[in-house]
Amino acid sequence: xxxxxxxxxxxxxxxxxxxxxxxxxxxxxxxxxxxxxxxxxxxxxxxxxxx
Numbered sequence: 936x937x938x939x940x941x942x943x944x945x946x947x948x949x950x951x952x953x954x955x956x957x958x959x960x961x962x963x964x965x966x967x968x969x970x971x972x973x974x975x976x977x978x979x980x981x982x983x984x985x986x
Contacts, residue, residue: 936976945972
């Protein structure tokens, strides 16, 4: 799955926010809703994303 596909699945219109949040750049980060959606996309527990 590409970064664009994941970003679109999270409701973003581009990959920019996703990339910045993934790399913790420019003060961007994922909120709980994003983490929940990511856990469903990658079929893992939210806690696994925080480890």
